[in-house]
Amino acid sequence: MFAPADPPEPRLVALTPLVSHAPWRLALPAARPGGLLLWVNRGQGRAEIGPVLRGFGPNSVFWIPARTVHAFNFAPGAQGMLLAMPGRFVMPLPAHPIRLQIETLPLQSELAGMFERLRAESGSTETGHKVALRAHAALIAVWLARYADNHGGGERIVAPDARTGALVSRALAEAAAGSAALTVAELAERLEVSEAHLTRVIKSELGHTAHEVLNRAVMSAAARAVADTDLTAREIAERLGFSSPAYFNRAFAAALGEPPGRFRTEARGHLQAGFAGL
Structure with missing residues (x-):
């Protein structure tokens, strides 16, 4: 299914413009090919990491290992940095997700300085900048x-x-x-449990129905396909298992607030162009 791209090098993105102009890239569930570091130095929100829901406030750092499904929703005014790592990049961090609270101002300033040096290197074209980029991320x-x-x-x-x-x-x-939309029955069969048991556990753990979970996954894939590929609505609808392009267009507009054509135009406009593939 359509998913965030695997960046060739560590990719640093400022949180404020991302949350302001393309919040769906974080709010819709995704599993990335590489690890993700998210530093929130101002603001608050809610994280969905695997089966766990967590609220968070300022000076929080999240480590999300590769292929861990996650989503983040932010209150207005959030500030911080997102660092997406290539899948091949080995990180000295645990295999499970963690949250760190950076407690003191000196330590917050030290971490901010490290991110600032990485940001400066991200815009460099000087000799060895890729090596320096990896070194700063490490x-x-x-x-x-x-x-x-x-x-x-x-x-x-x-x-x-x-x-x-x-x-x-x-x-x-x-x-x-x-590779395409699943029914709850098909998902239960893949997991070798009964449909009733799967439905009950998902509702208990996530507060969503199993159908809602599957629909969010499909809409996440659809949004990335529309924004980051040149496939037509018909081609995307076929690949995601929709019965017709018209049905896909209606479902997309209901979930994302606008039809695929307008969504693609905005995703490729100057306010969102820097977020392609996230």
Whole structure:
């Protein structure tokens, strides 16, 4: 299914314009090929990471390992940085998602300085800039790993019930990775559980119905296909399993607030052009 691209190098994006002009790129569930670091130095919001829902405030850092389904919704005025890592990039951070609270002003300033040096290198074309880019990204990861070591490992973002959490995580991953829209029955069959059990667990853990979870995954894929490819609405509808382009157009407009054509035009306009592939 259509998903965020694997960046060739560490990719740094300022949070404020992303949240202002293309919030759907974070609000719709996605599983990225590489790890994601999200630093929120101002503002608040809600994170959905696998089967876990978390509110957060300023000076929060999230580490999302590769292929972990996640979504973030922000209140207006959020500031910070998003660092998307290539899938091949090895990070000295845990295999599970964590949240760190950067507690003191000196440490917040130190982390801000590291992100600023990475930002400056991101715009460079000087000799060795790709090597420097990777080095700055790695230093941020090492800094955060050491901070976690000194603060109890950070907050592990895992479900309280390991069995149901694992089932929901697998369901989210299947929904995000599917080549076309799945029915609840098909998803249950893939996971080797009954449809009734899957429906009950998803509702209990996420507060959404299984159908809503599948629909969000399809709309996430549809939004990225419209924004980041040149496929026609008919081609996207066929690949995602819609019965007709007209039905796809109606479903897309209902979920995203505007029809695919207008959505594509805005996604490629100057306010959103820098976010392609996220």
